Amino acid sequence: MADDGDSAADVYDVYDAAVIGAGVVGTAVARLLSHHRLSVALIDAEADVGAGTSKANTAILHTGFDATPGSLESRLVARGYELLSAYGPSVGIAIEHTGAVLVAWDDEQAMSLPKLAARAAANGYGSTEIIDAATVYHLEPHLGPGATAGMVVPDEHIIDPWAAPLAYAREAIANGVTWLPNHRVTKLEVAADTTLLTTSPGEGLRARFIVNAAGLYSDAINELFGLDSFTVRPRRGELIVFDKLARPLLNRTILPVPTAHTKGVLVAPTVFGNIMLGPTAEDIDDKTATGSTRHGLDDLLAKGRRIVPALLTEEVTAVYAGLRAATQHSDYQIEHHRDLRYVCLGGIRSTGLTASMALAEEALARLVECGLEADSKDADQLRSIRVTNLGEAFERPYQMGGSGPIVCHCERVTHDEIHDACTNLPPATTLDGVRRRTRALAGRCQGFYCSAEVCAIAAAVGDRTMAEWLGVS
Amino acid sequence: MTTADVVIVGGGPAGLSAAIAIRRLGVADVVVLEREREAGGVPRHTGHVGYGMRDLHRLMTGPRYAQALRTQAERAGARIATSTTATDWAGPTQLQIATAQGISTIAARAIVLATGVRERPRAARLVPGDRVAGVFTTGALQQLTHQYHQTPGKVAVIVGAEHVSFSAVLTLRHAGCRVAAMVTPLPRHQTYSPIRLATATRYRVPVVTGADIAEIHGRSRVEAVTLTDGTRIECDTVVFTGDWIPDHELARRGAIVIDHNHRGPVVDGASRTDRAGVFAVGNLVHPAETADVCAIGGRHAATSVRQFLSDGSWPTTPLRVIPEAPILWISPAILHPGTALARDRFVLRVSEFLHSRTIAVTQGEHVLWHGNVVGALVPNRSISIAADWVDTVDPAGADIVVRLND
Numbered sequence: 001m002a003d004d005g006d007s008a009a010d011v012y013d014v015y016d017a018a019v020i021g022a023g024v025v026g027t028a029v030a031r032l033l034s035h036h037r038l039s040v041a042l043i044d045a046e047a048d049v050g051a052g053t054s055k056a057n058t059a060i061l062h063t064g065f066d067a068t069p070g071s072l073e074s075r076l077v078a079r080g081y082e083l084l085s086a087y088g089p090s091v092g093i094a095i096e097h098t099g100a101v102l103v104a105w106d107d108e109q110a111m112s113l114p115k116l117a118a119r120a121a122a123n124g125y126g127s128t129e130i131i132d133a134a135t136v137y138h139l140e141p142h143l144g145p146g147a148t149a150g151m152v153v154p155d156e157h158i159i160d161p162w163a164a165p166l167a168y169a170r171e172a173i174a175n176g177v178t179w180l181p182n183h184r185v186t187k188l189e190v191a192a193d194t195t196l197l198t199t200s201p202g203e204g205l206r207a208r209f210i211v212n213a214a215g216l217y218s219d220a221i222n223e224l225f226g227l228d229s230f231t232v233r234p235r236r237g238e239l240i241v242f243d244k245l246a247r248p249l250l251n252r253t254i255l256p257v258p259t260a261h262t263k264g265v266l267v268a269p270t271v272f273g274n275i276m277l278g279p280t281a282e283d284i285d286d287k288t289a290t291g292s293t294r295h296g297l298d299d300l301l302a303k304g305r306r307i308v309p310a311l312l313t314e315e316v317t318a319v320y321a322g323l324r325a326a327t328q329h330s331d332y333q334i335e336h337h338r339d340l341r342y343v344c345l346g347g348i349r350s351t352g353l354t355a356s357m358a359l360a361e362e363a364l365a366r367l368v369e370c371g372l373e374a375d376s377k378d379a380d381q382l383r384s385i386r387v388t389n390l391g392e393a394f395e396r397p398y399q400m401g402g403s404g405p406i407v408c409h410c411e412r413v414t415h416d417e418i419h420d421a422c423t424n425l426p427p428a429t430t431l432d433g434v435r436r437r438t439r440a441l442a443g444r445c446q447g448f449y450c451s452a453e454v455c456a457i458a459a460a461v462g463d464r465t466m467a468e469w470l471g472v473s
Numbered sequence: 474m475t476t477a478d479v480v481i482v483g484g485g486p487a488g489l490s491a492a493i494a495i496r497r498l499g500v501a502d503v504v505v506l507e508r509e510r511e512a513g514g515v516p517r518h519t520g521h522v523g524y525g526m527r528d529l530h531r532l533m534t535g536p537r538y539a540q541a542l543r544t545q546a547e548r549a550g551a552r553i554a555t556s557t558t559a560t561d562w563a564g565p566t567q568l569q570i571a572t573a574q575g576i577s578t579i580a581a582r583a584i585v586l587a588t589g590v591r592e593r594p595r596a597a598r599l600v601p602g603d604r605v606a607g608v609f610t611t612g613a614l615q616q617l618t619h620q621y622h623q624t625p626g627k628v629a630v631i632v633g634a635e636h637v638s639f640s641a642v643l644t645l646r647h648a649g650c651r652v653a654a655m656v657t658p659l660p661r662h663q664t665y666s667p668i669r670l671a672t673a674t675r676y677r678v679p680v681v682t683g684a685d686i687a688e689i690h691g692r693s694r695v696e697a698v699t700l701t702d703g704t705r706i707e708c709d710t711v712v713f714t715g716d717w718i719p720d721h722e723l724a725r726r727g728a729i730v731i732d733h734n735h736r737g738p739v740v741d742g743a744s745r746t747d748r749a750g751v752f753a754v755g756n757l758v759h760p761a762e763t764a765d766v767c768a769i770g771g772r773h774a775a776t777s778v779r780q781f782l783s784d785g786s787w788p789t790t791p792l793r794v795i796p797e798a799p800i801l802w803i804s805p806a807i808l809h810p811g812t813a814l815a816r817d818r819f820v821l822r823v824s825e826f827l828h829s830r831t832i833a834v835t836q837g838e839h840v841l842w843h844g845n846v847v848g849a850l851v852p853n854r855s856i857s858i859a860a861d862w863v864d865t866v867d868p869a870g871a872d873i874v875v876r877l878n879d
Contacts, residue, residue, distance in 0.1 A: 316596055398558075400575055401575025403573075405572070431606075444597075445610075446594035446595065446596055446610070447594070447609075451616070456621060470606060470617075471607065472709070472710070
């Protein structure tokens, strides 16, 4: 442990707070901190925000009806739902109201519905309605045979999952947060007033307070503080996205009856106008095993064939696999250590997107408990931002005109949107980053028509070649 | 709202050829909507020779062929609206279009859909593994190498062994990339023997048959692939070729009847869909034939477009032409007696290699035609049969069945 912290302060930048991890949780924390008179660093091992566990999720804005009553998750999902529902539309994050129906496929599942309704009520959500099989098919005529009953959850929404971390980060940066991509934290040394963070390119910084939002690696950061309260056991989830032509098959999100282990495989519309099938839930050991698998995809297709048979006649547009930061505990692992000036937001699984803004509030409250003085900036000092709406339910740039010709035809992404993705903060530095910001290359042809031109536009922006953008240099 | 006599959606070989021919038949206002910055379609990106034989009667490269069609279309007086996307329907023969200025509407008396095909990319084929760099379709690869002079990688595996797959070999070699193998689940390659032979001797490309790609390895870049037979091939590039799917979005958004066998609109010999005033041509209705076949099809449709503009007639009681396995699809798949077909032929595809088979076309008990196919019965390869029997069908009779006999 270094005790010469202050003498070395001239070598390293010193921040009031450092947020480790720029996923949906870390960016939300950085955004909230940026509303205060604080110097803040947002650090991530990857080149982009939202490039870890946040990049492949189910894109649902949950009511939290099925959480464990009394849990942190229950409280934060409910609060986060409120916050994000208000914030999203104000900055251009596509959020679409579809509602959901939870479908029972046998009598046992049907019998469990009243218990689920009671649980929803215990979570403060009283709008569920149990319906019979005929009503289920009336609501969703393309469901496969065998549904025995259902429960409508009218307030479930779908959301652009990548726009949330992007908007949070953009707002944080606009309000003074320092964004440090490609910085993997390898060492933490707690000194009297600051903690020295050593990061992988051989750099370092000091921060008085630290927030751990490192997702899959939140246990590793915890260990660097000498703590071992939880271990992340990644849970792989694979998703299949079907062609936009499949969108009319569903009116709302189709949920299964959840188990203790997982919310199960759902079939949901996406704000982009596709249908998503997934996720699988597979506990694995390797935190880098983000690839899709034969057995995972086959499993999804088998389930999809039962839930919405006609879905299988449509083309698959994309396949994603992501890892949830599951731990040995079922609830979020939120802790704070006044002596270490440290707040840990661990064990945030698929509900993290919905809960993100509430998690930020929670983190701030705990930082204050650890001794952080957080004075709010005046409202006129805060800079607001926008992200580009990518949702089909709202007007998109190609419809408004004035942002150049369409370059990506499948997703109707204009020239200027691609250009802006590479220049607006935080800029995309990979094609995946461009894809998440614009939908370019995410459509049915997966780049057959436009990948070359998208690369050329990106390469024209900065000093990186087309080959570097393609990742083949 | 703007108007035109005929709006053609798609400025590839079929769409441009239709525009040229329709103008030459004296129709005043013919507009081609092309979503790219330049018309010409897929041939624009293929650097090698092999275009124009059957329609323009000279052999040229793809880009020159595309240029020739563009020039002809301009000289014929067709309007080509580039960077213009038909996004949806605004009426039976009206389209919503998007340009850099935003959304507007164009109304026509007739619409010709010529939206083409694409190759199924990796995701559509459900090939597992990480989403790594170095994975392409032939379409993406050819634009990168021919238009932007990029080198995709050093060693490639090509998925597929049909004509376009061999075109990908040429493109990769042109870019300095070695081809480690071509892979096909079928028992043999599906191109013409001279092409296969040339590839084997000149570039030493092995074709792995009876195996498909099972997984792509690598975390950020392709490192290897595994095949369904367990073979592992080290490579940094994977090119998914062929496995065509029509770009049928506009047709389907308009609820035009789709052929469930090839996923393009159902048309008759005059390129008529089930919707009065809406025609479909090119690889949208036969995925996929060569550019010149598409061009001839587009040209052929002009007569029926012209006729519809003058008399407004639209036959509505077609006879269906039903292919029996192992025939995958046949185009056209409906008949209106008295209508001539493009090149006086039906085109079809089979699912397996077959030898010494004949084809029988029957209507009920009546054998309409019986004979040999033109060309070998090879999957993924163009096969055609004569259409000289279409005038002998019973217009009030049963569906027509096309089957192979031993």
